[in-house]
Amino acid sequence: MITLRHLQCFAAVAENLHFRKAAEQINISQPALSAQVSQLEEMLGVLLFERTRRRVLPTPIGRELAERANAILRSVSDLEEFAQGSRTPLSGILRLGVLPTLGPYLLPHFLPEMRRRYPDLKLYLREESADRLLADLAAGQFDLILMSSAPATDQHLTVVPLFREPLWAVLPLGHSLAAKDSLAPADLAGELLIVLEVGDGLREAVLSLCHAAGSREHPDFRATSLDSLRQMVATGLGATCLPALYVDAEARADEQVVVRRFADPPPSRSIDLVWRRTSARSTEYRLFHDLIMRNLPPIIFDAG
Amino acid sequence: MITLRHLQCFAAVAENLHFRKAAEQINISQPALSAQVSQLEEMLGVLLFERTRRRVLPTPIGRELAERANAILRSVSDLEEFAQGSRTPLSGILRLGVLPTLGPYLLPHFLPEMRRRYPDLKLYLREESADRLLADLAAGQFDLILMSSAPATDQHLTVVPLFREPLWAVLPLGHSLAAKDSLAPADLAGELLIVLEVGDGLREAVLSLCHAAGSREHPDFRATSLDSLRQMVATGLGATCLPALYVDAEARADEQVVVRRFADPPPSRSIDLVWRRTSARSTEYRLFHDLIMRNLPPIIFDAG
DNA sequence: TAAAAATACTCCATAGGTATTTTAT
DNA sequence: ATAAAATACCTATGGAGTATTTTTA
Numbered sequence: 147m148i149t150l151r152h153l154q155c156f157a158a159v160a161e162n163l164h165f166r167k168a169a170e171q172i173n174i175s176q177p178a179l180s181a182q183v184s185q186l187e188e189m190l191g192v193l194l195f196e197r198t199r200r201r202v203l204p205t206p207i208g209r210e211l212a213e214r215a216n217a218i219l220r221s222v223s224d225l226e227e228f229a230q231g232s233r234t235p236l237s238g239i240l241r242l243g244v245l246p247t248l249g250p251y252l253l254p255h256f257l258p259e260m261r262r263r264y265p266d267l268k269l270y271l272r273e274e275s276a277d278r279l280l281a282d283l284a285a286g287q288f289d290l291i292l293m294s295s296a297p298a299t300d301q302h303l304t305v306v307p308l309f310r311e312p313l314w315a316v317l318p319l320g321h322s323l324a325a326k327d328s329l330a331p332a333d334l335a336g337e338l339l340i341v342l343e344v345g346d347g348l349r350e351a352v353l354s355l356c357h358a359a360g361s362r363e364h365p366d367f368r369a370t371s372l373d374s375l376r377q378m379v380a381t382g383l384g385a386t387c388l389p390a391l392y393v394d395a396e397a398r399a400d401e402q403v404v405v406r407r408f409a410d411p412p413p414s415r416s417i418d419l420v421w422r423r424t425s426a427r428s429t430e431y432r433l434f435h436d437l438i439m440r441n442l443p444p445i446i447f448d449a450g
Numbered sequence: 451m452i453t454l455r456h457l458q459c460f461a462a463v464a465e466n467l468h469f470r471k472a473a474e475q476i477n478i479s480q481p482a483l484s485a486q487v488s489q490l491e492e493m494l495g496v497l498l499f500e501r502t503r504r505r506v507l508p509t510p511i512g513r514e515l516a517e518r519a520n521a522i523l524r525s526v527s528d529l530e531e532f533a534q535g536s537r538t539p540l541s542g543i544l545r546l547g548v549l550p551t552l553g554p555y556l557l558p559h560f561l562p563e564m565r566r567r568y569p570d571l572k573l574y575l576r577e578e579s580a581d582r583l584l585a586d587l588a589a590g591q592f593d594l595i596l597m598s599s600a601p602a603t604d605q606h607l608t609v610v611p612l613f614r615e616p617l618w619a620v621l622p623l624g625h626s627l628a629a630k631d632s633l634a635p636a637d638l639a640g641e642l643l644i645v646l647e648v649g650d651g652l653r654e655a656v657l658s659l660c661h662a663a664g665s666r667e668h669p670d671f672r673a674t675s676l677d678s679l680r681q682m683v684a685t686g687l688g689a690t691c692l693p694a695l696y697v698d699a700e701a702r703a704d705e706q707v708v709v710r711r712f713a714d715p716p717p718s719r720s721i722d723l724v725w726r727r728t729s730a731r732s733t734e735y736r737l738f739h740d741l742i743m744r745n746l747p748p749i750i751f752d753a754g
Numbered sequence: 755t756a757a758a759a760a761t762a763c764t765c766c767a768t769a770g771g772t773a774t775t776t777t778a779t
Numbered sequence: 780a781t782a783a784a785a786t787a788c789c790t791a792t793g794g795a796g797t798a799t800t801t802t803t804a
Contacts, residue, residue: 190533
């Protein structure tokens with residue numbers, strides 16, 4: 147079997163065109179070097195050098211192979227160097243999974259600082275439902291996920307709470323509740339609330355709010371995205387609750403709907419950062435956590 | 451030191467995501483495999499896999515490094531394969547040195563068959579003077595040279611005579627000797643012959659002809675290429691002798707000059723194939739020799 | 755004769771094997 | 780209890796060293 151040692155010896159001789167000098171260069175004895183080179187020639191079935199006592203010359207094949215050997219040795223050095231470089235925190239590739247109702251509204255807040263502080267980090271982003279996020283994290287498709295209400299008891303996971311994201315009431319224009327500055331849950335009594343089709347923390351939070359307030363899920367309409375939810379409210383189908391980061395980014399400027407906050411404590415969903423307990427780079431993920439927290443807009447208050 | 455074995459073991463685990471299966475794949479025991487992988491992790495200072503008893507997952511760095519490791523292993527296989535392939539005769543690179551007064555007129559004769567029979571041969575051609583050819587052959591810049599009157603006594607060289615190339619007389623239009631069908635050297639008595647500036651067998655042959663015939667080198671003009679020699683004859687500066695392959699290719703069709711052959715035996719220069727005695731591939735060079743000889747035009751007669 | 759590579763030989767590092775333990779579900 | 784990887788320990792291959800021989804200019 148060919149070893150890197152063979153290639154290293156071969157390359158040294160090809161460079162120095164002299165066995166003794168080559169041996170010195172790589173700090174082995176000349177006989178050891180000779181042995182490696184002849185062994186390589188034996189294995190390849192090819193004469194690599196013309197040897198005369200005066201000079202050592204690579205054969206035509208030897209020249210070609212020397213180039214290839216050097217390329218291989220360089221690749222190995224590169225690999226080592228890459229591994230070395232990867233030890234600097236938050237560099238290399240990080241595959242982050244995130245909820246579709248969270249990613250587009252949270253990420254813009256911290257990505258600028260992330261790029262500034264960790265320019266060597268390549269963030270691969272994919273949006274998935276909560277179920278998929280957990281499954282793909284477990285399967286090794288994600289390194290890290292951002293989700294709502296992560297299962298705190300799973301022994302395989304490390305779950306770090308980030309914050310609670312408040313919900314805001316979103317009403318059609320001219321709705322009677324629009325007159326109030328802030329709402330209590332009970333104000334929603336009797337309302338029909340449009341909720342999301344699939345659960346990602348929002349549906350659950352809104353439903354529990356309904357339960358507390360004596361309001362009901364709209365029997366005919368469900369939405370599959372926050373944008374469509376807002377559109378449906380705008381067309382007067384009913385009211386809904388939307389998460390603060392979304393409201394901040396998209397809904398506040400929409401003049402077709404009215405946005406009202408809840409009186410403290412508002413309904414909210416929890417947002418967590420989750421990784422496999424066995425994952426290396428936990429310390430890096432903590433840095434990631436800190437970076438997100440530093441960049442939260444004032445609309446968010448801390449986890450509790 | 452990282453070895454290919456390390457990379458092979460690492461790649462196998464990255465592929466199988468299972469130590470025992472990976473060990474089977476590369477025919478070693480599972481503990482040996484584990485040892486190699488942890489040793490590699492130790493050396494790189496990086497965790498390559500997350501190990502749980504249920505599953506083995508590459509870390510982000512591990513994924514990147516696995517790709518690199520695979521690339522390296524592929525390169526090594528390629529190298530071996532290349533060496534294997536190079537054992538077919540006359541394939542790969544062959545650096546051929548040739549005289550400027552010979553190459554352009556001889557090569558077209560055998561290159562077609564060469565390409566046909568040895569399509570994998572890459573012929574690197576460079577034209578140099580005889581001195582340079584010998585020096586660069588000795589220095590390993592050429593694998594093989596085609597020259598005239600190679601030094602037969604040099605112990606470092608293998609010299610194989612190819613053929614003798616006859617010289618033809620080339621005269622200005624209307625020259626008195628143009629009336630004769632073939633010339634004897636003595637016919638040139640009193641003529642002024644234009645000769646080449648540098649020696650590559652031609653100058654010497656022509657000068658010895660002069661000596662025998664009682665003619666003289668032209669005192670005012672010398673040429674540095676066969677084409678300029680012919681031009682100078684065409685402008686009436688004097689007569690000259692040109693080698694058969696050149697005459698065949700270029701001078702015969704020139705209506706500005708008259709070409710006349712010499713009676714047997716004509717003046718001629720010897721053409722030899724030369725390589726370093728220590729060179730591998732001697733048998734290939736013999737094949738090269740045979741191929742040239744098979745493709746000589748009738749104008750040439752064999753070496754003797 | 756001298757300079758360089760190849761050979762002879764000895765030694766030891768380590769890759770690899772078998773048996774066993776550890777670990778986590 | 781089980782499945783998988785890690786650990787312990789032993790063996791033997793072969794890489795590397797020193798001393799010497801061979802080769803050829």
